Amino acid sequence: MKLNLSLKFYSKPLEKDIQLVEKIILNHRIKLEKINNSKVENEHQVHSLSPLNNLDQGEEKESYEKYENRLISALNEESVFNIAVTGIYGSGKSSILNTFKKKYKENSQWDFLDISLSSFQINKDTFSDDKDSNSTDEKNSDMKIEEELTPEQIQLIERSILQQFFYAVPQNKIPLSRFKRITGNALTNKITALLVIILIISGLVFFDKVDYIEAIYSLPNWLPKLAFWCFLICFILLLYKLLSVSFELSEIKLNFHNSEFNIKNEKEKSILNDHLDEILYFFEATGKNVVIIEDLDRFNNNEIFVRLRELNSMINKYCEDRVVFLYAIKDDMFTDTERSKFFEYIIPVIPIINPTNAYDLIQKNYEEVVEDIDKRFLRNTCLYFDDMRLVKNILNEYQDYDNHLKYLQLDKNQVFAIVVYKNYYPNDFSKLNSNRGLIYNIFNDVKLSLIDKKITEITENIHKLEGRKSELSNEMLLSIDELNAVYSYYLNSSIRKKHDVVKYIKVDGETVNIDEYDKDVFLKLESLKNEKIEFSPQNIVSSK
Structure with a gap:
């Protein structure tokens, strides 16, 4: 009887604990179901501005395969070392190359190396907005103007190319390279710390600052001489390290016997030529055999192309495997016959979008975005579209503006028009916030002057008609x-x-x-x- 009572006594709190655990488990199940069933709905259609890498799928597959076959044929041709993929901005050159790299990334025949200077900027002279606030943005993309780059600017371009060479592969693939990177367990830092310790100890011994040690233990006679050489070697090494970090010295030469000390730091030399041995070692060690160079034509200067062609020639003379430089450039980068002399093979890219098919492409692929825009207005606007990236950005911004300004109930055509203007003339558009620029002047100063001029013309016509009326009223037949x-x-x-x-x-x-x-x-x-x-x-x- 006592046993049963004790069981009943303990069973009640146990049941409560079980119920509590069941509730906790149930709550967690409900939360998991909510997480699994929750979906973030995308209200807007996002059009990425980055180059595509899936042209081998969908409607563009047939067109891409033609370019792919030509690239394969050119890369397999032993006499081809420099290939150009040419086309206007936004024609799809990068998308073709990205798709090709993705498709043949695991191919043992080609190992790709990307060089892109899209984020590389060179300071150029700019005009102050205050000097000419009424002027519009000028677009000189149709004009071929070769810009003169200073030796320092060319050095910056070469340095960027060199950096992208050596930062594209892990450090362990090029262990003998003099270009070292900062790592979490850098051996150089440990060696530097050891040299500092040796320098301090040897300095104390050489300058006889260890009397407290000699009081306990007598030092051997050869120790001061050893301390002197250790101190001298450590001092020279640390001094070299300090100078190389502080002044970016490229060469230090010391010769105690002939009292020779030479510091060399040239600013106008070619970085690619100066580090040619490093570059040759890089291609030999990594096995990279296809170098894809993009956005180099943005500088409108042919000199850097000449240097890269010379570099390609040096690499192919040194390396056993053929190395191909593949350039993505605009059509007018080289004049007359220069292009055919510079490249062994040229692949022209037909633009995906142009003024004749822009309307059809937008209606086909982005119908939901432009459904509220007048079709005739859109067709007339599409006559100015020739860059796919720009068109995508216009559609993205139009969606944002339309969404944020819905409560104003603005005319969709006007919103689309101002977004198009913003993308073609961004500098002038930014001036609207400060009541400046061409658009502001048109709707304020120019508009008022046109209205005054029209009023004057109408008033003069009224006066003429009234005079004519008076003449007719006073006219009489005399015979x-x-x-x-x-x-x-x-x-x-x-x-x-x-x-x-x-x-x-x-x-x-x-x-x-x-x-x-x-x-x-x-x-x-x-x-x-x-x-x-x-x-x-x-x-x-x-x-x-």
């Missing part, structure tokens, strides 16, 4: 002949409305030539107001 002329004109006009060719009319039974009216004829007509007049076309009299 019977003038009255006959007025009547003749009115009568002939009325007859010729019925028939073009009339020679005679019959008035009160009498035939009269229409060119021989006199006052008697009009007096008879006056007396015959309600009678019909007979006229004769081509000498045949008929009634009217």
Whole structure:
């Protein structure tokens, strides 16, 4: 009986604990179901501006395969070392190359190396906005202007290319390279710390600052000499390290016997040529054999292309495997026959979008975005679209503006128009916030002047018409002949409305030539107001 009581006593709190655990488990299950069933809905269609890498899928597959076959043929041709993929900005060059790299990334035949200078900036002279606030943005993309780059600017470009060479592969693939990176367990830092410790200890021994040690233990006679050499070597190494970090020295030469000390730091030399041995070692060690160079044409200067061609020639003479430089450039980068002399093979890219097919592409791929825009207005606007990236950005920004400004109930065509203007003339658009720029001046100063001019023209026309009216009101017939002329004109006009060719009319039974009216004829007509007049076309009299 006692046992049963004890079980009942303990069973009640145990049941409560079980119920509590079940509730906790149930709550967690509900939360997990909510997380699994929750979906973030995308209200807007996002159009990425980055180059595509899936042209081998979908509608562009057939067009891409043609470019792919030409690339494969060019890369397999032993006599081809420099290939150009040419086309205007936004024609799809990068998308073709990205798709090709992705498809053949695991291919053992080609190992790709990407060089892109899209984020590399060179300072250029700019004009102040305050000097000419009424001027519009100028687009000189259609003009081929070769810009002169200073030696320092070319060095910056070469340094960027060199950095992208060596940062594209892990450090362990190029262990003998002098270009070292900062790592979490850098051996250089440990060696530097050890040199500092040796320098301090050897300095204390050499300068006899260890009396407290000699009081306990006598130092051997050879130790000061060893300390001197250790101190000297550590001091030179640390000094070299300090100078190389502080002044970016490229060469230090010391010769104690001949008292020679040489520091070399040239600023105008070619970085690619100066580090040619490093570059050759890089390609030999990594096995990279296809270098894809993009956005180099943005500088509008051919000198850097010449240097890269020379570099390619040096690499192929040194390395056993052929290395191909693949350039993505605009069509007008080289003039006349320079392009065919510089590259061994050229692949032209036909633009995906142009003014003739822009409207159809937008209606086909982005119909939901532009469904509220007037079709005729959109078609006329598409005549200026020739860059796919720009079109995508226009559609993205139009969605954002339309979404944020819905409560204003603005005209969709006007919103789209100002977004297009913003993308083609961003500098002038930014001036609108400070009540400046071409658009602001048109709707304020120019508009008012046009209205005033139109008012002046209308006022002058009104004055002319009023003067003419006054002249007509004051005009009087001064003779019977003038009255006959007025009547003749009115009568002939009325007859010729019925028939073009009339020679005679019959008035009160009498035939009269229409060119021989006199006052008697009009007096008879006056007396015959309600009678019909007979006229004769081509000498045949008929009634009217």
